[in-house]
Each structure stands twice: as structure tokens, then as C-alpha cells.
Amino acid sequence: MEFCDECGSMMKTNDEGMWVCASCGYEKPRDSANEAQMTTTQGxxxxxxxxxxxxxxxxxxxxxxxxxxxxxxxxxxxxxxxxxxxxxxxxxxxxxxxxxxxxxxxx
CATH class of the missing domain: 2.20.25.10 (N-terminal domain of TfIIb)
Known part of the structure; x- marks a missing residue:
């Protein structure tokens, strides 16, 4: 799970490989090394x-x-x-x- 640096809301991923904030629209690139350490709901x-x-x-x-x-x-x-x-x-x-x-x- 990733949180927005601007407003603190939960971010979602898009097809272009970016994290996108649903609240304020802030975008940042996904970091595969950081995401590998995240626990998913499947995990x-x-x-x-x-x-x-x-x-x-x-x-x-x-x-x-x-x-x-x-x-x-x-x-x-x-x-x-x-x-x-x-x-x-x-x-x-x-x-x-x-x-x-x-x-x-x-x-």
C-alpha cells in the first residue's frame, strides 16, 4: 500500500506504472524493489x-x-x-x- 506524499490518501496503480492519488491526483513512479517488500492481501x-x-x-x-x-x-x-x-x-x-x-x- 502506498500513501500520497501530498495529502496522505491511499494511492492506486495505473496501467502506465505509476502510483496515482484518487483524492488529489498526485502521481509518482512505482518502485519495484520497494513493492517487493510490501505484504499483499494475497500474501x-x-x-x-x-x-x-x-x-x-x-x-x-x-x-x-x-x-x-x-x-x-x-x-x-x-x-x-x-x-x-x-x-x-x-x-x-x-x-x-x-x-x-x-x-x-x-x-
């Missing part, structure tokens, strides 16, 4: 997957929470950023008994 889709089958061995913390699958009252939990960076993280739970996995989102 976020392939984020690290945590194997929770051996959660206790990985030292994940536990908490008191009701498992919707088996009714157990303990679960391992971890936080993961699955949406854009300006959104809050999502907390995932894994039941200590049946290993059912569910998540808690902010509402």
Missing part, C-alpha cells in the same frame, strides 16, 4: 497455520470457557491477526477434551 491468505493437535506441548495457555461441542469448560487459546492490520486480532479456542476449534470475534 496474507497464506499466513501461518497453527497445528493445535499437540497444543499442550506447545505451551499454549488455557482458560475457562464453555466448549460448544462437548460442554467441557477448559480450552487452549491463542490470538491471530486474520483481518487487515487496523482490525483487532481474533482469539481462537481449542477444547482440551475433544479438540474442537472455534473463534471469538469482536462484535
Amino acid at each position: 496474507q491468505e497464506h499466513s501461518e497455520v497453527i497445528d493445535v493437535s499437540d497444543a499442550e506441548d506447545k505451551g499454549l495457555p488455557t482458560t475457562t470457557v464453555h466448549c460448544p461441542e462437548c460442554g467441557n469448560d477448559r480450552a487452549y487459546w491463542y490470538m491471530q491477526q486474520i483481518r487487515s492490520a487496523d482490525e483487532s486480532e481474533t482469539r481462537f479456542f481449542v477444547c482440551t477434551e475433544c479438540e474442537h476449534k472455534w473463534r471469538e470475534d469482536d462484535h
Whole structure:
């Protein structure tokens, strides 16, 4: 993502290889070396997957929470950023008994 040097708005690319500000029209050339370091939304889709089958061995913390699958009252939990960076993280739970996995989102 690139931001405008003039007004700070988010810029978009055009077919001529330029960054263009939709708000003020400022243009600047694209920098392929700088863009290679950017994280794209496609790159976020392939984020690290945590194997929770051996959660206790990985030292994940536990908490008191009701498992919707088996009714157990303990679960391992971890936080993961699955949406854009300006959104809050999502907390995932894994039941200590049946290993059912569910998540808690902010509402």
C-alpha cells in the first residue's frame, strides 16, 4: 500500500506504472524493489497455520470457557491477526477434551 506524499490518501496503480492519488491526483513512479517488500492481501491468505493437535506441548495457555461441542469448560487459546492490520486480532479456542476449534470475534 502506498500513501500520497501530498495529502496522505491511499494511492492506486495505473496501467502506465505509476502510483496515482484518487483524492488529489498526485502521481509518482512505482518502485519495484520497494513493492517487493510490501505484504499483499494475497500474501496474507497464506499466513501461518497453527497445528493445535499437540497444543499442550506447545505451551499454549488455557482458560475457562464453555466448549460448544462437548460442554467441557477448559480450552487452549491463542490470538491471530486474520483481518487487515487496523482490525483487532481474533482469539481462537481449542477444547482440551475433544479438540474442537472455534473463534471469538469482536462484535
